[in-house]
Amino acid sequence: MRRRFVIGKILGALSTLVFVVVFNFFLFRVVNDDPINSMFRGRNLTPEQLDRLRVKFNLDGTKWEQFVAYVRQLLHGDLGYSLKSSRPVSTVIAEAIWPTILLVGTSTLLAMLGIALGYRAGWRRGSTFDATATSVSMLTYSMPEYWIGMVALGVFAAGLGWFPVGGLNDPGSTLTGLERILDQLHHMILPATVLAVAYIGEYMIVARSAMIDTSREDYLQLARAKGLREADVRKRHAQPNALLPVVSLSAINFGFVLSGAIAVESIFSWPGIGQQTQFAIAGPDFPMLQGLFLLISAAVILANLAADLLYGYLDPRVAGR
């Protein structure tokens, strides 16, 4: 892989990140520049008290001064304080990130079973397996997560009572150690399955079409002519070449793991990044939104960078050009 390719990609990612920081800051302030009055409406505060709140939340001074203060904070790793809770944004994010990685990460991994299904369906295009897998995938892919979540919650949690109606742990429980982890797993099964069902179709469809494209290639005929077994033809010659679209899809989806799943986290009251995003939008809580958007964008940018570099490795033509 050429060094210029790598450096170019990294610089590209960095400049995107800088753009996000600037854009992020002004985006929210264009819509709403001073939430203090509406936040404390009807609280019987004096103008002096309101002004002090403005200073506390870095809402005094010109936009430019606020921006400089924001960037200075950011360079020190300080994301400011949430308008709503007065807690450091970084603390709130740190608390929410683990539940999100657990839930969305698990379901993204589960959904990657779709790749295996897609390869198989694509390899035997037109078979009963292909027809079934494709139509089921199309069906789950087209169902909104929100809807699947509500149905699952209604049937398996509220109706049959097999699972709790949401949350990460039994509230107020004093469980520790392994028991606590297992309690979390019990809470996670339903939302993780819902997300996996919602994601799996996408992987299946992409993997299937990549495999179909590859299966028409002449080099597979050549491999068969050499007398290789069909299984070896698929494994050694077809699958590696059908990998590229799947790699980029997976990388991008892993980037989105950190953005959480707003719909599913909301239905299952899952205390992750998606739920925090929802709370922050309802505020609107600028410092929280800025912190969350920065995190999500950085994750997506990094995942894309990883996909680009991996591409260059898997397909040397990309890096060599």
Place this chain on the structure above:
Amino acid sequence: MKRQLGALGLAIAALGTMVVTTANASGGDEKVTLTVGLMQDLDSPNPTAGYLVSAYELWNLQYATLTDKAADDFATEPGLAEKWEASNDGLTYTYTLREGLKWSDGEPLTADDVAWTINTSRDQEWINHSATTANLDAKVIDERTVEITSAVPDPKLPTMDVYILPQHIWEEQAAGDITTYAADDGVGSGAFTLQQWNPGQDWTMVANPNFWRGAPKFDQIVFRVFTEGSAMVAALRAGEIDFVHDVPSEQFEGLTTEEGIETVIGQQGGFSELAMNGMAGGIGDGHPALLDIDVRHAIAKAIDRQALVDRVLLGQGEVNPILGVSPDSVWFPEIPEADQLNYDPAGAAKLLDDAGYLDTDGDGTREMPDGSQPLKFRYAQLSDSDTAGPNQELITGWLKEIGIDTEVSTYDQTQLTDVIASGEYDLFAWGWTPFVDPDPMLSYFTCAQVTTDAESPGYNDANWCSEEYDALYEQQNQELDRAKRVELVHEMLTLFHNESTYVVLYHDADTQAYRTDRFTGWVRQPKDVGPVLFSNTSPSYWNLTPVDGGGDDGGTSTGLIIAIVAGAVVVLGAIVFFAARSRRQQDDKE
């Protein structure tokens, strides 16, 4: 690939077994817990920083006040203070604390804590204290006696409903920026104190054995945060939670007929209004027709408020034309029949006809008497409200019927605050929730609160100013005779109603529901009409008694449930395993 799949199958099966094991082990939690579901996380447990309803509920539980409020009618009752005495001029009150008061951590609660809280909150202008303590000075006489003097006659005294904080914890915090303190110490004097807060999920409050009324009758309260209303109701039905605050209106009807669940429509004086720009601040560009009281009355009469309550609130509210200044209806005047602005579209049209607002060009919209401009009003509404849209559709339809056109814009709360501050509106719909004492809400509509500089808006969003109202306000603000003060407030509210710069659309309600098989002793505050929790002082908590045998939510079924889950997991594992095997065989065949 096949080896991985096989391993995955085994892992899933193992996991299933472990889930079974834990579920059986976790049945041993003996604590009697009240679980409350709500749609709002805490903002901050710190009473100098937080401002959400959820936080007020926490402070009401954790911090007792010098005087308490009666469950029935908010009458001032002994709290931490067992008695008090007024000086002859009514400016000074001497409170005697109960004997042997202790904080939940065992430290003595003395007059020092009281004086420190009052004086420090005044000096540092704590947001939830200063409205009460701004003019007060507290002096310690002895360990159980504190003397509180007001610089001006204050009709709110002897009521002292500010949260008394433990000086031994907070003194250190007050030296710096007190609002940044996390307030996770859990030391209080109320019925329950904070044990743990898991942001975004839940917080737990445990019974305080040192509470002055005696230890509560159950162990702990868990407040559980939901982000989806129907999931919260499902949890109530499933018995995972015992109480729901803010039942989504479309789910409420279904709960009213459900066996074992009691529903509550709780009034606390909160209301929604349609406001008209009174233009008293001299800024902005309100429609001149709104300065004509006939136009304002016509608008009020065009609105069918009963239909709003029935169709938008689904009956979960009350038609009441009076500004909700308090949850206590003693402050609300009777409006004489002749002055009531009830739904009467024909009367509204006649008012406009008689005042010369006619539709001269036949386009369906009336013009100003001088023909200069049509009666077309900008109507601003909130985006983050379930009721704003339906209200607006009905109201603009009714206005259309009497020849008034509207142009609707939708804003979030911050934007609408800015629009109102700049005076660039004609009509807007919003709402307020009052304190128990009517003074704050009354003060918002004085001339002093009118916005004259959009950069520093006052609270008077009606942009309305009346010398008569202001004079009455000053009188009630200093009137120490309660009966006389009530009369003054009646006069003010009648005036405000007749001026109709605000059309109070309805008084809205808190919709709540609770399971009857878990606790008894729910108390509505105020009597008969208020909510059972999240009321002003929430007396239910220390009054609730667990129902015998209702201590555990269906422990018997848990085992069964887990068995089914485990079964499902094992089946799934088996499927994966066999899929891997059949695939291996196929591979071999190929």
